Amino acid sequence: MLTGKKITKRFGGLTALSEVDFEVRRGEIVGLIGPNGSGKTTLFNVISGIHRPEGGDLFFAGRRITDFPPYKRAQLGIGRTFQIVRPLAGLNLVENVATGVLYGRKQGAGAREAREKALEILAFTGLTEKARRFPDELVLEDRKRLEIARALALNPEVLLLDEVFAGLNPTEIGSAIELTFRIRDAYGTTIFMIEHVMKAIMSTCSRIMVLNFGIKITEGTPEEVANHPEVISAYLGAAYAAC
Numbered sequence: 001m002l003t004g005k006k007i008t009k010r011f012g013g014l015t016a017l018s019e020v021d022f023e024v025r026r027g028e029i030v031g032l033i034g035p036n037g038s039g040k041t042t043l044f045n046v047i048s049g050i051h052r053p054e055g056g057d058l059f060f061a062g063r064r065i066t067d068f069p070p071y072k073r074a075q076l077g078i079g080r081t082f083q084i085v086r087p088l089a090g091l092n093l094v095e096n097v098a099t100g101v102l103y104g105r106k107q108g109a110g111a112r113e114a115r116e117k118a119l120e121i122l123a124f125t126g127l128t129e130k131a132r133r134f135p136d137e138l139v140l141e142d143r144k145r146l147e148i149a150r151a152l153a154l155n156p157e158v159l160l161l162d163e164v165f166a167g168l169n170p171t172e173i174g175s176a177i178e179l180t181f182r183i184r185d186a187y188g189t190t191i192f193m194i195e196h197v198m199k200a201i202m203s204t205c206s207r208i209m210v211l212n213f214g215i216k217i218t219e220g221t222p223e224e225v226a227n228h229p230e231v232i233s234a235y236l237g238a239a240y241a242a243c
Helices: 040-048 070-076 093-103 111-124 140-152 170-187 198-204 222-226 229-236
Strands: 002-011 014-024 029-033 055-060 078-080 158-162 190-194 207-212 215-220
Touching: 002 040, 014 040, 014 055, 014 207, 014 215, 029 040, 029 170, 029 198, 040 070, 040 078, 040 158, 040 190, 070 078, 078 140, 093 111, 093 140, 111 140, 140 158, 140 170, 170 190, 170 198, 198 222, 207 222, 207 229, 215 222, 215 229, 222 229
Parallel strands: 029 190, 029 207, 078 158, 158 190
Antiparallel strands: 002 014, 002 055, 207 215
16 A cells, blocks of 8 residues: 655755665554654655655555655555644634635535535544634644544545554553544544554554664564564663563
């Protein structure tokens, strides 16, 4: 569904990604972990078109998209959330989500149809009662849900989730895990997710990829990754591996 071959990204003299290969297959939930500064969000920025790589190629459903701008990737079916949520502050929740519907993969919807679809997505993400509120009126959990709702409004085939569990308490994390599975099952969406909350990543993903200093050090099942010596040394620590 989504493939990267030897993706390399530099910022001046800093190599943020070095010949990273990856593959996300249709219907999977794949995790991306690594220490802060390891290149995770940079990889998402390359996939979504915010950054252009200095080397390598990206393919979506077999089509080379390396040179495509962000809006064209969104129209093809690549949606994403941001680690720091970025709603349209002057619009209420319905209007935020309806904007995504209007400019997403299935364009051509009128304003009324877009609002109806937005209300459907807000119900799916548990935000119906707050649909007329503005983003700055929401608590963190609901702002995260709004970020997901805005991404779903694009009708993505692949959804990039950037730390949607960060800052949530254990109960909220449980609800977010359940929502992740529902997105995959209800919409048929393939999910590629960055996360530091190990409970979430280990219980949600069938396969996990690990970056360190911009280099892919391994990938495998949650159990394989949790017991990989380089992952323990660079990220998890011996105490986690012993759990």
